[in-house]
Amino acid sequence: MAGLNAQALVEKQLTAATQIIERQLDAEINRLDNLESDDLDAIRRERLAAMKERQKKKQDWINNGHGxxxxxxxxxxxxxxxxxxxxxxxxxxxxxxxxxxxxxxxxxxxxxxxxxxxxxxxxxxxxxxxxxxxxxxxxxxxxxxxxxxxxxxxxxxxxxxxxxxxxxxxxxxxxxxxxxxxxxxxxxxxxxxxxxxxxxxxxxxxxxxxxxxxxxxxxxxxxx
CATH class of the missing domain: 3.40.30.10 (Glutaredoxin)
Incomplete structure (x- = not known):
């Protein structure tokens, strides 16, 4: 009986954890669906800046003999x-x-x-x-x-x-x-x-x- 109770407790905990993850995913999807155009533009600018910085780093590495x-x-x-x-x-x-x-x-x-x-x-x-x-x-x-x-x-x-x-x-x-x-x-x-x-x-x-x-x-x- 104790073994069955422990198994039921584990299953309950797994179900609760799954529900939490699903709620987090739903919230993130909802956030992305409701992004304003200004928010999307900001994300694009950040990604572009990150790509430019990475490219600059690569050039610096090459100049220092990396590769x-x-x-x-x-x-x-x-x-x-x-x-x-x-x-x-x-x-x-x-x-x-x-x-x-x-x-x-x-x-x-x-x-x-x-x-x-x-x-x-x-x-x-x-x-x-x-x-x-x-x-x-x-x-x-x-x-x-x-x-x-x-x-x-x-x-x-x-x-x-x-x-x-x-x-x-x-x-x-x-x-x-x-x-x-x-x-x-x-x-x-x-x-x-x-x-x-x-x-x-x-x-x-x-x-x-x-x-x-x-x-x-x-x-x-x-x-x-």
Whole structure:
């Protein structure tokens, strides 16, 4: 009997919630149906202004080298890049590490897809100050920067399923969780696992560029 009562209560709550949603939809439809011409003109002007602003931003991004996966020559260029671009993904690499080449392949694709973000890489051997300050001990490491501050790190492939066979979509999702690119999927679930799956995140401690970071990836990645 208790089970039946609980089921009836759940059904009652679902019915009430459905009715609330229907009333909200009806109210929104009614509002749209009764918009005055001045209101419609205002909406059009707002949308046009937003489109113009977006186009201006795109041109600024292109002028700053967005859309290409570029190599930074030195640490000075790293700091200049993080000042010019709101969103930056910088790959610290070494030529002889196979996993760095795997990361390159995915970052090339994402650079073209997400023009709002600057994708770049820097040879860790040419950036001793940065590798020390950021406590980079494992390569590849992706440094995720927003508004000149390091928001997060992707160290090795641990956060990407701990496999060399991760998809570009998975890397896109992981960067999106740091809000360093515009991600339009479900941030609560990695795309490779589907809507019913889940994955334990291994998000490393976040520090600013000045403060550095403690903690390394697992031993399956290459020590610097």
């Amino acid at each position: 290409d996966y570029s190599e930074l020559s030195d640490e000075k260029e790293f700091f200049e890049t993080t000042k010019k671009s709101e969103n930056v993904v910088c790959h610290f690499y070494r030529d002889q590490f196979v996993r760095c080449k795997i990361a390159d392949k995915h970052l090339e694709i994402l650079a073209k897809k997400h023009i709002e973000t600057k994708f770049c890489k820097i040879n860790a051997e040419k950036a001793p100050f940065l590798t020390e300050r950021l406590s980079i001990r494992v390569l590849p490491t992706l440094c995720l920067v927003k508004n000149g501050k390091t928001k997060d790190y992707i160290v090795g492939f641990t956060d990407l399923g701990n496999t060399d066979e991760f998809s570009t979509d998975t890397l896109e999702w992981r960067i999106g969780r740091a809000d360093v690119l515009e991600y339009h999927g479900d941030l609560m679930c990695p795309p490779t696992l589907g809507s019913s799956g889940g994955q334990k995140m291994d998000v490393h401690q976040k520090k600013t560029i000045r403060g550095g970071r403690n903690g390394d990836s697992d031993d399956s990645d290459s020590d610097y």
